[in-house]
Amino acid sequence: MNHEHKISNWDLIKNGLFGENTIFRMAISLCPAIAVTTSLKNGFLMGAAVLFVQTMVNITVSLLRNFINPRIRIPVFMLIISGWVSVTDMTMAAFAREAYRQMGLYIQLIVAFASILARAEMFANKNKVVPSMFDGIGMGLGFMFALVVISFFRELLGRGTIWGYEIVATKPLLIMLLPTGGFFAVGILMAFFNWIDIRFYGGKGAGGAGGH
Amino acid sequence: MEAVKKERELIVSVSPHIRSEESVTKIMWTVNIALLPALFMGVYFFGLRALFVTALCIISAIASEWLVQKMAGREITISDGSAFLTGLLLGMNLPATAPFYIPIMGSFIAVAITKQLFGGLGFNIFNPALIGRAFVLITWPRAMTTWIEPTAALTGLDAKTTATPLGILKEEGLEQLLEIFGTKMNLYAELFVGHRAGSLGETSVIALLIGAGILLYKRYITWHIPFSFLGTVAVLAWVFGGKDPETGKLVLFAGDPLIHLLSGGLILGAFFMATDYVTVPTVRKGQIIFGIGCGLITMLIRLKGGYPEGVMFAILLMNCFTPLIDRNLKTKPFGFVKKKEGK
Numbered sequence: 001m002n003h004e005h006k007i008s009n010w011d012l013i014k015n016g017l018f019g020e021n022t023i024f025r026m027a028i029s030l031c032p033a034i035a036v037t038t039s040l041k042n043g044f045l046m047g048a049a050v051l052f053v054q055t056m057v058n059i060t061v062s063l064l065r066n067f068i069n070p071r072i073r074i075p076v077f078m079l080i081i082s083g084w085v086s087v088t089d090m091t092m093a094a095f096a097r098e099a100y101r102q103m104g105l106y107i108q109l110i111v112a113f114a115s116i117l118a119r120a121e122m123f124a125n126k127n128k129v130v131p132s133m134f135d136g137i138g139m140g141l142g143f144m145f146a147l148v149v150i151s152f153f154r155e156l157l158g159r160g161t162i163w164g165y166e167i168v169a170t171k172p173l174l175i176m177l178l179p180t181g182g183f184f185a186v187g188i189l190m191a192f193f194n195w196i197d198i199r200f201y202g203g204k205g206a207g208g209a210g211g212h
Numbered sequence: 213m214e215a216v217k218k219e220r221e222l223i224v225s226v227s228p229h230i231r232s233e234e235s236v237t238k239i240m241w242t243v244n245i246a247l248l249p250a251l252f253m254g255v256y257f258f259g260l261r262a263l264f265v266t267a268l269c270i271i272s273a274i275a276s277e278w279l280v281q282k283m284a285g286r287e288i289t290i291s292d293g294s295a296f297l298t299g300l301l302l303g304m305n306l307p308a309t310a311p312f313y314i315p316i317m318g319s320f321i322a323v324a325i326t327k328q329l330f331g332g333l334g335f336n337i338f339n340p341a342l343i344g345r346a347f348v349l350i351t352w353p354r355a356m357t358t359w360i361e362p363t364a365a366l367t368g369l370d371a372k373t374t375a376t377p378l379g380i381l382k383e384e385g386l387e388q389l390l391e392i393f394g395t396k397m398n399l400y401a402e403l404f405v406g407h408r409a410g411s412l413g414e415t416s417v418i419a420l421l422i423g424a425g426i427l428l429y430k431r432y433i434t435w436h437i438p439f440s441f442l443g444t445v446a447v448l449a450w451v452f453g454g455k456d457p458e459t460g461k462l463v464l465f466a467g468d469p470l471i472h473l474l475s476g477g478l479i480l481g482a483f484f485m486a487t488d489y490v491t492v493p494t495v496r497k498g499q500i501i502f503g504i505g506c507g508l509i510t511m512l513i514r515l516k517g518g519y520p521e522g523v524m525f526a527i528l529l530m531n532c533f534t535p536l537i538d539r540n541l542k543t544k545p546f547g548f549v550k551k552k553e554g555k
Contacts, residue, residue, distance in 0.1 A: 173351050174352065174353065175347060175350045175351040178350065180350070
């Protein structure tokens, strides 16, 4: 894993945003990506919460990586993650009440996100603090980006609004608000990003994600 | 020279040695023809816009098939009648008042997403026409549940909206239904002819049965799925369909199976959609299980669910089980011994 150190911080962020995007590339943490993305506001707040938790968890794990016994690392990671999730949860409960009422459950569920534990285990546990922080920012931004794009289309097509403001007076495609529509949105956007990757960057699409 | 002649006398080839005259194209077009009586009745009862909705469905289904096959660089197979059949079936499952975007979107979802994206004819998991209908029903629930009274006038412009018999049965009960149709015999007769509100091609039981008879006679479909489907519905309707008119409580063995058999999309679904070769089990025993499962889910939705009609969801849900049923009921080769687990 030594070569990771030579990668610039910008590359780490780009990797999180595109190369190993949680939703469109890894296809993990799809449950929140479908559950909370019925409105742009919720998608954005959820993404912001994950960005914060991911960054702080990566920093903490990286700081503590020499003190954690490898045998019990996963429980320790879980404790760290749940600590930061509690911070996020309480902060949102205090300052964003309306949104918290709608998605409080999913904020608590961040504890169980595969993407956060995976980065703690795969990256922060093996790298220094600064690269770990940028990896967390990249991964969090990638997740947020995905959620914002998904919820933008779902809110626009399902409700005819964006961030609560009316764009068209009808509800063009009600199905987009249902979980079915969420999967449609994720699938179509995934295909779109694969197409861009194959067409303009000579990639292999999500199937070749390991090569990035 | 002698050797060459002898070679010709003995033809060595791989099986199959006997070929049937039947082909996908021929079967598909026969099914299309078998559906025409019901479509004719739909146009007769709901006016020319029923024909318009169906035609729009067929055109968009064929256009979707052509578009996807062109984009994917596959062979264009729009003349084999399968896209035509999907469009026709979808059209017959729509209300005659459906606005123009419903047939177009429904056909696109049915053919492009459900069929072509999974690999084309023979590879789809779900019945394309039903997925198309499920999509438009969920997306535009109001337009999809606005039914008009059959007028038997060609234009049908001033038709009144009303509920389907199953909707009335569910919301207001049998008494209300009898009040509208008069006597019970009259109700049966009207349902049998198709003089009732509903999707444009599902109402006329007699016309559908004529089409089903053609398919059964030609042996394009067998009795297994339709009859186990209808039988299960009838038994369950008889056992659990009865209600005490005063208290509204369930009375066992007092239901009316005929109303349930003759209304909704049951006949159309059982004979024309639950018998789709691609999405149902091929094993006979499995087909009976498939039919019983369809019947169970249909009656569960009709009696307890949120929708008045459940044939569509029943067939789609049982489509999911098709691979499971087929795998477990596969005919074992003669003398086959199952490998022992473990050691």
